[in-house]
Amino acid sequence: MINVKDILRSKAKGDVYTFTPDATVLAAIELMAEKNVGSLLVLENDNLVGIITERDYSRKVILEGKSSTNTLVKEIMNQKLVVINPSTTIEECMALMIENAVRYLPVIEEGRVIGVISMGNVVNTIISEQNIVINNLQQYIMQG
Numbered sequence: 001m002i003n004v005k006d007i008l009r010s011k012a013k014g015d016v017y018t019f020t021p022d023a024t025v026l027a028a029i030e031l032m033a034e035k036n037v038g039s040l041l042v043l044e045n046d047n048l049v050g051i052i053t054e055r056d057y058s059r060k061v062i063l064e065g066k067s068s069t070n071t072l073v074k075e076i077m078n079q080k081l082v083v084i085n086p087s088t089t090i091e092e093c094m095a096l097m098i099e100n101a102v103r104y105l106p107v108i109e110e111g112r113v114i115g116v117i118s119m120g121n122v123v124n125t126i127i128s129e130q131n132i133v134i135n136n137l138q139q140y141i142m143q144g
Helices: 004-010 025-035 054-062 090-100 119-143
Strands: 039-044 047-053 104-109 112-118
Touching: 004 090, 004 112, 004 119, 025 039, 025 054, 039 112, 047 054, 047 104, 090 104, 090 119, 112 119
Parallel strands: none
Antiparallel strands: 039 047, 104 112
């Protein structure tokens, strides 16, 4: 069974991008664009206090007519966090994402953030695993 540790190991870059709650939304969105990511973890004194996503920006800033330069990250970040650990299985990640309607799961180990798993990571991993099973079954059938 594939777990979060395997996904983190296979990710091209293990960087975790973070921001502070008192920064402007504009600065956060600029970092997301620069790093080509859809979310940032929000840390205060090295403690995970929230997550800000492109979806938060579009729904809580743009649609409400707020200004990116005057709105702070803490005003729109999601504080209801669903976190996982490195031993969480990919199936458990998928269930948590669906159950909680989230697209990102911060990974915590020994009280500190070590990564983020996205819905894309989970789906791609499941598809890869299914392709391996299909190929193995096809080889088995051809040998029999």
